[in-house]
Amino acid sequence: MKALLVLALGSVCVTAMASEAPTDVAQQQPPIEEYTYSMNLDIAKVISMSEAPNVCEVVPMKMEYEDSNGQRHILRYSAMGNGCSNG
Structure with a gap:
């Protein structure tokens, strides 16, 4: 059960980080x-x-x-x- 919870939280964190990446690139574009x-x-x-x-x-x-x-x-x-x- 703990492993399932860790997997679920890990996938949420990865998804959140992936959605932030394009905004960082857009901010670097002059x-x-x-x-x-x-x-x-x-x-x-x-x-x-x-x-x-x-x-x-x-x-x-x-x-x-x-x-x-x-x-x-x-x-x-x-x-x-x-x-x-x-x-």
């Missing part, structure tokens, strides 16, 4: 900043960049980077897609 031409960017290391789709129009892009203090940032900006030709 907010998305919208790029403006007046911004002074401090980019020490680019972590990831979205790829431009094969369309001939302006599309939203994202870049995740670290500044010179080691803080992560996510920057949203607009760029032209790769689907245009000069022909």
Whole structure:
């Protein structure tokens, strides 16, 4: 009977810890900043960049980077897609 109680309490604790994990990750994710031409960017290391789709129009892009203090940032900006030709 005691073993069954320990098993039941253990599964409740594991479930509670599993449900807390995504919130911890969400809190670590930096907010998305919208790029403006007046911004002074401090980019020490680019972590990831979205790829431009094969369309001939302006599309939203994202870049995740670290500044010179080691803080992560996510920057949203607009760029032209790769689907245009000069022909």
